[in-house]
Amino acid sequence: MVNPKEYDSMTEEERTAHDAAARKKEAEEQATLPYKWRQTLVDVDITFEVPKGTRARDLVIEIKKKTLKAGLRGQTPIIEGTLTKEVRLDDSTWSLEDQKEITIHLEKAKSTEWWKAVIEGHPEIDTTKIVPENSKLSDLDGETRGMVEKMMFDQRQKAAGLPSSDDLKKAEAFKKFQAMHPEMDFSKAKMG
Structure with missing residues (x-):
């Protein structure tokens, strides 16, 4: 299993080959x-x-x-x-x-x-690679669908070692606050 940082450092072709090999192995395990x-x-x-x-x-x-x-x-x-x-x-x-x-x-x-x-x-599947059918996702009510889409986004971001939607919102709010208060020194501010 490749960790997210190794995966990120792969070329597009390497990722495609890695994903194909992983799907093949998963399919073989599920077939047992x-x-x-x-x-x-x-x-x-x-x-x-x-x-x-x-x-x-x-x-x-x-x-x-x-x-x-x-x-x-x-x-x-x-x-x-x-x-x-x-x-x-x-x-x-x-x-x-x-x-x-x-x-x-x-x-x-x-x-x-x-x-x-x-x-x-029993043999497991990689849930980060699941792509739900759009018709099924659209069957959900607005609030549930929004929550599911957020979860899927956060899951993909985590797998890629990137910030979650909450982290991105905090960063955006911090940027707006900085813009509203240019007189303040934010050089030692920490996000977390």
Whole structure:
């Protein structure tokens, strides 16, 4: 893993190659999981195959606030463990599609966080590289969308070793104050 300063010192071509290699490795790790998953800011959807003809009574699916267990009754679970983040139980569901595929829908307890993985200890994804679908981001109310966009900006800035939006606002306010008070000496002023 390259730290942000090393990443910043790379040429554009090196960054592109580094990012491509990281995405490839991430995809290979995710492919080893016995399930597939995708997420939006508000939910996580997990799917996995079961033998054709499977019925609901043949399944064991337990969704809890911080744990998940799913698989065929009497067999080792296909997915089991501690979730990386909490879910809202009342809005989390599962379904059996065409007697061959399970879909588990988990509603995130905090709808402003990206998950690195579904289950703790499973291969993680780089959440700083997630680009949400614009249609999904636009579905959020104005206040939530603004908060999410600020978080995404701050996350990118932090990864690049640059100042956060709050740091930039402080610097801008300080500049305005300096301009309003040219008679004052700010040479020893510290931002922090």
